[in-house]
Structures are given as C-alpha cells and as structure tokens.
Amino acid sequence: MQILEYVPNHLNYHDLYINQFGKEQCYPKHHQGPRARDYYLIHYIKSGKGIFEVNGKSYQLEAGQGFLICPDVNTFYQADEENPWYYYWVGFNGIQADSLLSQAKLCGVNNPIFEYNQDNQLFDYFEELIRLQQCKPIISELKGLGSLYSILSTLIHSIHHEEDIPSRMNTKLTYVKKVTQLINDNYAKKITISEIANRVGLDRSYLNSLFKSVYNKSIQEFLIQYRIRKACELLEKSNFSVSQVARFVGYEDPLQFSKTFKKVKGTSPKYYRLSLEMEEFDANI
C-alpha cells in the first residue's frame, strides 16, 4: 500500500491546485465515508471492483472506470469483498476546476462516472504524479500540476473524440470563448454584462445561460472571480494601495471592492496581503 499526501505551500495557485494524491490496493470491503470534502477528488481504478454511492445512487465500478467527488457532496465508496479495487486518486481545486470538469462532462451529482480504457495514458499520468514526491517541493508542485492538466485534458479529449464534437457545442463554445476573451481584455474597465452580450451579438439572458452550461457559473460570477484573482496577484507582487488595486481591477469604489474581496476570499484585501507577508517572514526565520 502506498499513500501519499501533500499540501502545496510554495506556490499560490488560484486557477488549479492539487490538494492530495495517491494510490492504494484496498483491502476487501475497505471503505471511505459517508463524508464530504472541500475539494474535488477523482479516483481511477487500475484493477478490481468496488461500489461508489452518491446522491442516493449506487454505481458498480471496475478497472478502467473512475469517479468524481465534488466539494461538499456526501459520498461513500467501498472495495469489493472478493476482488477489491486498486485505485489512484487526485484531489484538487481552483477556479478552473469546475469548468474543466464540466468540459469532461463530469458532474459530481448527475454524472460522476467516467471510463477510459483505450490505453495506459491515464495510469501513466497518475504514476508520474506519484513519482514526483521525490523531487524538490517546488518542482513536484509544478510538475504535479502538469500531470493534473494532462489527466483532465485526456478525459476531455476522450469525450470529444467519442462525440466527434457536435457543431452545436462548437458554436456554443465559440460564444463562451468570446466572453472570456472580452473579460480578459476589459476586466480593468467598467464593463457590464449587457455590454458583453452586445459585443458577442447575443441576447443577454440567452448568452448567460450558454455560459452557465459550460462554466457552471454566471458571467457576472466569472468576472468577479477573475477580478479578485488579478487583485490577489497585485496585492502579492506590488506595493499599490488597496484602493489602487481596486481601480486596477475595475472597481471604482474601493469599499465595494473590499466587500466583494472578503466575500470571495473570506478575508479583507489588507489582511490578505498582511498574512502573505507574515508567511514570508516566518519562512525566512
């Protein structure tokens, strides 16, 4: 049995970051839960069998299949009595997590199951992830993230391959991509969702529903999270005042900015910067 865990502390990633990973040959009837976690967790079965239960549904799974656990969702899973499973897992979170997963057609409640058995690629990526434990922390975090992106892209690719990318999905994605591009270009200015919809050339309400079907969040939510992420970068890497940072990420009112920041990050911008400085100070002792 080999279980590896780590908590990233060298990098401060918001887009995507790994919480833990590992592999295990389970004992018969070995189980986890029922419980919930505060990150996404993917299991991929190398051999054997087991069951996975979520939302009142029970899935019998075997080698080549896997399941996704979403944050704050109660789940239970158990290895088979005669042929217990051997699985890999990776736990992760970040702003990109749910959009990447939904592009892989994975959803913790409605569709938590995936299947990939055309080759050993997924196993290789998981093995790679586990081997990185021997590297220097900064290297293993960066490369680990690379492995995670590889795992997710393999899942997304296999889905698209199967479906041969229906043209409908394609046009939907181009609209959605236009939105993220516009946000990327204009987050520092005052921009409304209606304006974005006008620029894309679709009805505001309709565009929002398209966007939500891809990202699982409204355009507004995406914009706010994007702005706060940029603000975090500025707070970390510059000496600009909180008011200046607010203006740089498109907030005219610094008070409004602080309020929103606290709502998203759970802490005020000032304290966020302070606690980063403290961490750095501690590390240097």
Place this chain on the structure above:
DNA sequence: TTAATGCGGCTAATCATCAG
C-alpha cells in the same frame, strides 16, 4: 438604486416522419 439573474413563454427555423 441600478444591474444582473432566472425563468417561462414566444417565434422562427430546422429536422424527422410518414402518408399519398
């Protein structure tokens, strides 16, 4: 107080089916 969201209803276009 303004802007954003979500939802149901509506239209028009496209697609599928099938009898004549």
Place this chain on the structure above:
DNA sequence: CTGATGATTAGCCGCATTAA
C-alpha cells in the same frame, strides 16, 4: 418525390427576484 405535420432547437423578450 413531395407536402403536411409534429418535435426540437436557437434565440429573444418581459417580468419578478436577487445581488452589488
């Protein structure tokens, strides 16, 4: 083959509710 008919889908609109 063709035209009638019904089902689906893309997209818009208006309104009540919610959030910034």
